[in-house]
Amino acid sequence: MPHPFRDVAIVGVYNTVQARELPDHDSASVELEGALGALADAGLTPRDVDTVCTQFSSEDVLALGLGPCTTRGMLPRITSVLDAAALIATGQSDVVLMAAGGAGVYTDRTATAPWTRPAHEFVVGHGLFTAAEFALIARRHMLTYGTTPEQMAIVAATIRNNGHVNPKAVYYGRGPYTPEDILASRMVADPYHLLDCSTTSEGACGLVLARADRAADLATTPAWILGGAGDSMGPSYHIAPRWDMQGSTDPDIPAGYVGRRAARRSFAMAGLHPSDVDVAEFYDPFSFEIIRQLEAFGFCEDGEGGPFVAAGEIAPGGSLPITTDGGLMSFGHPGYAAQLVQRVIRAVEQVRGSCETMQVPDAEVAICSNGGAGALFTDVLLVGRERP
Amino acid sequence: MTTLLAQQPGTPAPQPGRLSQPYWDGCREGELRFQRCDVCGTIPTRPSAICPHCHGRALSWERSAGAGSLYSWTIVWRPQHPAFVVPYAPAIIELDEGAFLMSAMIGCDDTDLAAGLRVEVEFHPASDTITLPYFRPSAGGAAR
Numbered sequence A: 001m002p003h004p005f006r007d008v009a010i011v012g013v014y015n016t017v018q019a020r021e022l023p024d025h026d027s028a029s030v031e032l033e034g035a036l037g038a039l040a041d042a043g044l045t046p047r048d049v050d051t052v053c054t055q056f057s058s059e060d061v062l063a064l065g066l067g068p069c070t071t072r073g074m075l076p077r078i079t080s081v082l083d084a085a086a087l088i089a090t091g092q093s094d095v096v097l098m099a100a101g102g103a104g105v106y107t108d109r110t111a112t113a114p115w116t117r118p119a120h121e122f123v124v125g126h127g128l129f130t131a132a133e134f135a136l137i138a139r140r141h142m143l144t145y146g147t148t149p150e151q152m153a154i155v156a157a158t159i160r161n162n163g164h165v166n167p168k169a170v171y172y173g174r175g176p177y178t179p180e181d182i183l184a185s186r187m188v189a190d191p192y193h194l195l196d197c198s199t200t201s202e203g204a205c206g207l208v209l210a211r212a213d214r215a216a217d218l219a220t221t222p223a224w225i226l227g228g229a230g231d232s233m234g235p236s237y238h239i240a241p242r243w244d245m246q247g248s249t250d251p252d253i254p255a256g257y258v259g260r261r262a263a264r265r266s267f268a269m270a271g272l273h274p275s276d277v278d279v280a281e282f283y284d285p286f287s288f289e290i291i292r293q294l295e296a297f298g299f300c301e302d303g304e305g306g307p308f309v310a311a312g313e314i315a316p317g318g319s320l321p322i323t324t325d326g327g328l329m330s331f332g333h334p335g336y337a338a339q340l341v342q343r344v345i346r347a348v349e350q351v352r353g354s355c356e357t358m359q360v361p362d363a364e365v366a367i368c369s370n371g372g373a374g375a376l377f378t379d380v381l382l383v384g385r386e387r388p
Numbered sequence B: 001m002t003t004l005l006a007q008q009p010g011t012p013a014p015q016p017g018r019l020s021q022p023y024w025d026g027c028r029e030g031e032l033r034f035q036r037c038d039v040c041g042t043i044p045t046r047p048s049a050i051c052p053h054c055h056g057r058a059l060s061w062e063r064s065a066g067a068g069s070l071y072s073w074t075i076v077w078r079p080q081h082p083a084f085v086v087p088y089a090p091a092i093i094e095l096d097e098g099a100f101l102m103s104a105m106i107g108c109d110d111t112d113l114a115a116g117l118r119v120e121v122e123f124h125p126a127s128d129t130i131t132l133p134y135f136r137p138s139a140g141g142a143a144r
Helices: A027-042 A057-063 A078-089 A130-145 A149-164 A179-184 A260-270 A288-296 A305-310 A338-352 B021-028
Strands: A008-015 A051-054 A095-102 A187-189 A203-211 A223-232 A279-281 A365-372 A377-384 B033-037 B059-063 B067-073 B089-095 B100-105 B118-125 B131-137
Touching: A008 A027, A008 A078, A008 A338, A027 A057, A027 A095, A027 A203, A051 A057, A051 A078, A078 A095, A078 A203, A078 A223, A078 A338, A078 A365, A078 A377, A095 A338, A130 A187, A130 A288, A130 B067, A130 B089, A149 A179, A149 A288, A149 A305, A203 A338, A223 A260, A223 A338, A223 A365, A260 A365, A260 A377, A279 A338, A288 A305, A288 A365, A338 A365, A338 A377, B021 B033, B021 B059, B021 B131, B067 B100
Parallel strands: A051 A095, A279 A365, B100 B131
Antiparallel strands: A008 A203, A008 A223, A095 A203, A223 A377, A365 A377, B033 B059, B067 B089, B067 B118, B089 B100, B118 B131
16 A cells, blocks of 8 residues: 555745744734745745645635635644645645744743643642643653653753754754753752743744645655654643543553654554654653653653663764754744644754754654643654655 | 742632532532542543543532542742742642542642652632632651
């Protein structure tokens, strides 16, 4: 059987300027810049698009003068990339435009992403917010496996140093960091120090998928979807994020390893194993989430994520370089959905060989992810240089 | 080392939903309640109309004795909302009846928290209409 996405190519990727604030933009305007940039990267124009899957899909149809065309209303993330690919694979679409962005959304209390600030009845009264919810997950791993703040700090320092050398990162030039610097930053929600946490910023990004025969006519180097799937354990930020929570879809996978089922399906679709992956563009809302993903996705055994990072495996030149643009901790975290798609964009840049910093030599297979156990969902995508 | 206290009224208070109203009514009356499926005994993660295990519609409210153990916790030093006094310790409590509850630890130092610590419920008002359950170490409260 041919690969389901054999005829789907990722042909355009783009990040706008990322900054702490973009005062001349709102989310809709900066998102359109992400869309236009991705189309330009592909050598396409809005007139080539027949499906719009953006943060403001129907608004963007009007803004770009399109129609009649297909829209998808969901916030772009990895599962949306898979849905977009399926639209092309099933003949419903030839060119799908994806974009997302945020500006002017961190308006009142600027250090916590507003969509993670819940009014939900079982968390609001006890002052839960993102860092605290993700800390409740990390704590269980510390108790069960002896994972340490020092191991988490290695993760944060590694990712922040990747951003430190990336001129396009919000926190370009703000390092370099040692693990001791991470541990010396002020505590937010134990075990998470300030520098264990992602930043908040503004910006946008775009992604264009096209039928493979269209891609052949374009100047860009296509990237290919080798496998992907998404996992959810329930609504984000509504309930206690409990590591051992189970569901019937696969009772052997606790909430703490959400994404494991998605990773297994992704590798099965690709016919690959974790050892085939050259670079991991992991989603990095908090430092421990990298350790968790290494285990959940099968890069090491359960409980071995801390020793894995302490052994230097995720360092530049290690066996599995991670989050090479600086990620949510340093490159950008523009809001709602853009940072979810930015992990895909970086994976595409890695297999294209077009990264201006921290390019992994001859990267052929990249894994990327979004979500986190504290938010009860994780999506996984495998991107490759070779057509499947 | 800092002693953990209940928050004063004025922090953001929960808005009870149709399904959860009995839970919040119980808290105001000093009674910790949880839902259990009449058929299979499953305790849903949050108040539900359908049992998440057998998908039956018959769920009843039960009264917890208010004792349990500490499952996970964090110490917040930078509050999400300025009304919260730090440090505070959001915690997941495993009740002896088997329910898991999002709450917070009080009545001890932040350095006293440990997995399996025996705890008991204590109610504190958050507003005129909402009372929140907190947990403190039980008398003689070593981990069991």
